[in-house]
Amino acid sequence: MKLTERIKNIPPYIFAQIDQKKAEARARGIDIVDLGIGDPDLPTPDYILDAMTEALRNPDNHTYPPYEGTKPFRQAVADWYKDRFDVELDADKEVISLIGSKEGIAHAFLTFLDPGDIAILPNPGYPVYKVATLIAGGVPYQLPVNEENNYQINLSDIPADICEKANVLFLNYPNNPTGAIASDAYLEECIAFGLKHNILICMDLAYSEVSYDGYRPKSILEFKDAKKIAIEFHSLSKTFNMTGWRIGMAVGNAQAVQALGKIKTNIDSGIFKAIQVAGIKALSHYKEFVQGQNKIYQERRDIIVDGLNELGWNLPKPKATFYIWAKVPQGFTSASFVIELLEKTGIMVVPGTGYGDCGEGYFRISITTPKERLLEAVKRLREHNIRFS
Numbered sequence: 001m002k003l004t005e006r007i008k009n010i011p012p013y014i015f016a017q018i019d020q021k022k023a024e025a026r027a028r029g030i031d032i033v034d035l036g037i038g039d040p041d042l043p044t045p046d047y048i049l050d051a052m053t054e055a056l057r058n059p060d061n062h063t064y065p066p067y068e069g070t071k072p073f074r075q076a077v078a079d080w081y082k083d084r085f086d087v088e089l090d091a092d093k094e095v096i097s098l099i100g101s102k103e104g105i106a107h108a109f110l111t112f113l114d115p116g117d118i119a120i121l122p123n124p125g126y127p128v129y130k131v132a133t134l135i136a137g138g139v140p141y142q143l144p145v146n147e148e149n150n151y152q153i154n155l156s157d158i159p160a161d162i163c164e165k166a167n168v169l170f171l172n173y174p175n176n177p178t179g180a181i182a183s184d185a186y187l188e189e190c191i192a193f194g195l196k197h198n199i200l201i202c203m204d205l206a207y208s209e210v211s212y213d214g215y216r217p218k219s220i221l222e223f224k225d226a227k228k229i230a231i232e233f234h235s236l237s238k239t240f241n242m243t244g245w246r247i248g249m250a251v252g253n254a255q256a257v258q259a260l261g262k263i264k265t266n267i268d269s270g271i272f273k274a275i276q277v278a279g280i281k282a283l284s285h286y287k288e289f290v291q292g293q294n295k296i297y298q299e300r301r302d303i304i305v306d307g308l309n310e311l312g313w314n315l316p317k318p319k320a321t322f323y324i325w326a327k328v329p330q331g332f333t334s335a336s337f338v339i340e341l342l343e344k345t346g347i348m349v350v351p352g353t354g355y356g357d358c359g360e361g362y363f364r365i366s367i368t369t370p371k372e373r374l375l376e377a378v379k380r381l382r383e384h385n386i387r388f389s
């Protein structure tokens, strides 16, 4: 059997490797505090489960769903965007369902890149952007995001010939893995950049509802002219603890949304209709639920950030996401620190390099773990004198 170059060039998915390390440590009898993968530990709320249970019993929901999502689901997405962001969407032309946003993001590169076209991507960034670019035959052009540039790609650093050949710019705010947020001015700048160079602005908004201290992330579609050049990827996964359910949406520029739909129609057959019924329910009651949940995450965030800062770090408290992005102590690389931490303390974190080489020198903590375990992690760090210096 011959494997394609395409397959050979794909690095192993980082979380699959981490799962393996974890399994090995567990087999050695280590009690692991897992601050690795960002997957909500809290359950999907009851009001969604009730809607799902009822929908499951209805045989009408057992047949193939419409490719683009049921009309009531697309309308619920449009209504939610109106209520949450004050953005008007045409449910027929500007909204499609996704089998989780990862699916839509991966297919976006097939939709918007011809072989040789450039995708401008943040480094570090969600690994799917780069790999899906390669799968599509595109060329990733990665730019560093870091403390110095406020975790915002410096658009004026991009040479003219790259702007010429680029077809896609990916943004992700609130950001995984850094927890960074974007300024309004930057989002406006990105739209102007997209319009000027005819580059589709793709916003990954997976974390819009996980935010703290009164901060409310914005949709890029809130900004003037965004719909002319932007598509946004969103998902119920992180907001409603529904990562395993696989339901998300792409919204924005009608031509872009329809083009993505054309690719998807030939690859998948949509989301189980009962899940779409549950998704409608989720979106229509988001306010009460999200507030309570963010209180829980905020308390967890404070435990970790305060705990690390007592040990010599000097971290700001992220305003959104369930991630804390921190430097490794001197003398370590991302990988060597993650291994040292696991072996000495049983605490599992993700090396920054899992998100691109510019993540070197950093690690990511996820707070999707109960408070008691986070307190345990801080206690172990103290006991083993793991400090920042």
Ligand SMILES: *Cc1c(COP(=O)(O)O)cnc(C)c1O
Pocket (backbone or CB within 6 Å): 038, 099, 100, 101, 102, 103, 126, 172, 175, 176, 204, 206, 234, 235, 236, 237, 238, 243, 247, 248
């Ligand atoms: C989790 C995540 C996604 C994908 O989530 P889905 O479950 O596929 O909707 C997309 N982007 C980022 C940055 C994420 O962290």
